[in-house]
Amino acid sequence: MKHFIQSSRVKRKVLIVDDEIINRELLRAMLESEYEVHEAENGKEAYDILIEEEAAFSLILLDLVMPVMDGLTLLRRCKAHESLKSIPIIVMTSQTNAELESIRIGAADFIPKPYPMPDVILARCNRIVELNEDRIIISYTEKDKLTGLYSKEYFFEYLSQLPADLLRHMDAVAINLDGFRFVTELYGRREGNALLQKAAGKIADVIVGSQGIACRREPSTFCVFRQHIEDYEARLNIINKQLTSDPKAHGVRLRAGICSRADEGVPPEIRFDRAKTACDRLRNNYSRCSEWYSEELHRREMLHKRLIADVNVAIQERHLKVYYQPKYRFEDGKPVLSSAEALIRWQHPTIGFISPGEFIPLFEQNGLINLVDYYVWLTAAQDTRRWRDELGFVLPVSVNVSRADIFDNALEQKLLGVLRDNGLSASDIMLEITESAYSDNADRLLGTVSNLRQKGFKIEMDDFGSGYSSLNMLTDLPIDVLKLDMQFTRNMLRDRKSLRLVELIMDIANFMDVPVVAEGVETKEQLDMLLKMGCLVFQGYYFSPPVPAPKFEELLKKAFS
Numbered sequence: 001m002k003h004f005i006q007s008s009r010v011k012r013k014v015l016i017v018d019d020e021i022i023n024r025e026l027l028r029a030m031l032e033s034e035y036e037v038h039e040a041e042n043g044k045e046a047y048d049i050l051i052e053e054e055a056a057f058s059l060i061l062l063d064l065v066m067p068v069m070d071g072l073t074l075l076r077r078c079k080a081h082e083s084l085k086s087i088p089i090i091v092m093t094s095q096t097n098a099e100l101e102s103i104r105i106g107a108a109d110f111i112p113k114p115y116p117m118p119d120v121i122l123a124r125c126n127r128i129v130e131l132n133e134d135r136i137i138i139s140y141t142e143k144d145k146l147t148g149l150y151s152k153e154y155f156f157e158y159l160s161q162l163p164a165d166l167l168r169h170m171d172a173v174a175i176n177l178d179g180f181r182f183v184t185e186l187y188g189r190r191e192g193n194a195l196l197q198k199a200a201g202k203i204a205d206v207i208v209g210s211q212g213i214a215c216r217r218e219p220s221t222f223c224v225f226r227q228h229i230e231d232y233e234a235r236l237n238i239i240n241k242q243l244t245s246d247p248k249a250h251g252v253r254l255r256a257g258i259c260s261r262a263d264e265g266v267p268p269e270i271r272f273d274r275a276k277t278a279c280d281r282l283r284n285n286y287s288r289c290s291e292w293y294s295e296e297l298h299r300r301e302m303l304h305k306r307l308i309a310d311v312n313v314a315i316q317e318r319h320l321k322v323y324y325q326p327k328y329r330f331e332d333g334k335p336v337l338s339s340a341e342a343l344i345r346w347q348h349p350t351i352g353f354i355s356p357g358e359f360i361p362l363f364e365q366n367g368l369i370n371l372v373d374y375y376v377w378l379t380a381a382q383d384t385r386r387w388r389d390e391l392g393f394v395l396p397v398s399v400n401v402s403r404a405d406i407f408d409n410a411l412e413q414k415l416l417g418v419l420r421d422n423g424l425s426a427s428d429i430m431l432e433i434t435e436s437a438y439s440d441n442a443d444r445l446l447g448t449v450s451n452l453r454q455k456g457f458k459i460e461m462d463d464f465g466s467g468y469s470s471l472n473m474l475t476d477l478p479i480d481v482l483k484l485d486m487q488f489t490r491n492m493l494r495d496r497k498s499l500r501l502v503e504l505i506m507d508i509a510n511f512m513d514v515p516v517v518a519e520g521v522e523t524k525e526q527l528d529m530l531l532k533m534g535c536l537v538f539q540g541y542y543f544s545p546p547v548p549a550p551k552f553e554e555l556l557k558k559a560f561s
């Protein structure tokens with residue numbers, strides 16, 4: 001830590017305010033070896049510079065008698081200004097009576113004119129700067145009581161005082177303690193706290209050592225700022241092994257995101273946000289416990305920000321397009337177009353085509369999915385209505401209902417409103433709900449889904465087999481169709497076990513007395529095998545990819561002419 005602090009003593013900025021050029025030059029010569037020197041020739045000019053650069057100065061050397069704005073006025077103004085008041089000011093004067101007045105207003109020290117020896121001036125400046133920085137740091141509670149690591153206020157204040165070129169080459173590491181809440185819930189607060197202390201101690205020893213500093217940022221997250229190393233993974237593995245040797249901490253782990261190097265001017269807070277972004281990528285990934293914030297991740301993050309900012313315009317300007325992928329039912333050995341799934345795409349005016357795999361999970365995290373899904377429901381209903389008007393019949397269309405929609409209290413209202421406004425009935429729109437939503441919050445979901453069914457909607461359980469529904473839960477589920485997850489179709493012909501799984505799922509569906517739609521059918525072999533197992537409805541590239549509305553309309557016309 002000591003070494004770490006010393007290495008941070010690089011050039012700070014000092015502002016010399018004096019109307020006489022000769023004085024400014026003298027002082028500059030004395031200070032230049034250790035400070036970045038700026039000059040102003042009166043109080044007003046100084047004030048403008050200070051405001052422009054905010055609190056970037058570590059010290060002001062101030063003459064009292066100057067034209068335009070004198071020293072005492074500037075001193076008063078600085079002390080009344082929220083972000084300037086903490087900059088120490090040394091007053092330079094030959095009038096002894098002014099010294100007292102300036103100290104009273106808030107000057108940190110004074111230097112008499114004519115100037116004493118250069119060494120004396122430099123030493124005095126250094127002392128004032130150091131005192132002031134210590135004062136700022138001490139004004140924050142230094143340590144986190146529970147873990148003994150630094151508090152986050154202290155930590156970030158400390159980092160803000162490190163020079164930019166040192167900051168750039170250090171690693172910002174965001175560390176999360178997974179499983180902490182679980183331990184607290186199972187064994188109580190004391191055990192949870194003991195675990196935190198132990199983890200913090202290991203972080204300090206194994207990850208930080210003498211090469212940086214660490215703080216506790218949130219109850220179970222930590223920040224480390226240290227000299228660059230490569231072997232975080234190995235170090236974390238060591239700690240995780242030690243932590244989980246305690247049976248109560250079974251399943252606990254530390255995972256870390258690391259942001260090494262950054263462009264100059266990227267503040268520490270942002271680097272830790274980036275480290276956290278990398279760390280979050282490991283949330284459900286147990287194959288490793290560290291992740292670097294890469295260029296690729298940076299690009300993705302920027303893209304995501306952009307998508308979030310653009311979604312409203314995309315809806316208004318119809319850059320979001322609803323495609324339709326037909327589903328075929330086999331009747332007398334022949335495929336008959338029986339329904340379709342509405343799938344969204346984004347035709348972004350500058351980025352180009354964006355697949356839903358990129359933005360749907362993002363919007364599910366931040367709630368924007370409600371907006372997007374509503375737009376899809378509305379568009380699908382409008383298209384369906386138009387086709388009914390033109391062709392004289394309705395082919396039911398399924399829309400995706402995301403997990404987050406289930407928690408929207410207005411869900412039913414919205415769906416019914418969309419139907420009403422387009423003169424459709426609930427049997428014209430089917431709802432696909434992913435299986436994992438069922439296991440997430442069973443009660444809420446079951447209630448919502450039962451209500452929707454009562455209103456006449458048909459419910460399809462999407463991605464069946466990818467979630468973890470228990471068998472006894474399945475039997476009570478209010479659903480009308482199972483959609484076999486694409487993975488099963490893909491793997492079915494690759495090995496015996498996968499094939500057996502599909503047979504099992506068909507048995508379950510039989511038992512529940514619901515039909516199965518097989519997703520992702522790409523080959524004739526897959527189709528034949530699924531038919532043999534009793535599956536009757538299919539969706540996949542073998543028949544058709546998702547297509548834009550006009551193209552789907554052609555399919556409709558062809559199928560029913």
Ligand code: C2E
Pocket residue numbers: 325342343344355356357360369372373376400401402462463486519520521522539540541542545546
């Ligand atoms: P999903 O609901 O399981 O949709 C099926 C996905 O499989 C679609 O991908 C479809 O284009 C793709 N697919 C269809 N047939 C085949 C095939 O034979 N082979 C392969 N490899 N893929 C096939 P897409 O359109 O990229 O959508 C991906 C996921 O994004 C969807 O998975 C769904 O979870 C989500 N999504 C798409 N549109 C919406 C929407 O409007 N709302 C919500 N909430 N989610 C949507």
Ligand code: CA
Pocket residue numbers: 341400432462
């Ligand atoms: Ca779907």
Ligand code: CA
Pocket residue numbers: 462463483485486519
């Ligand atoms: Ca699916």
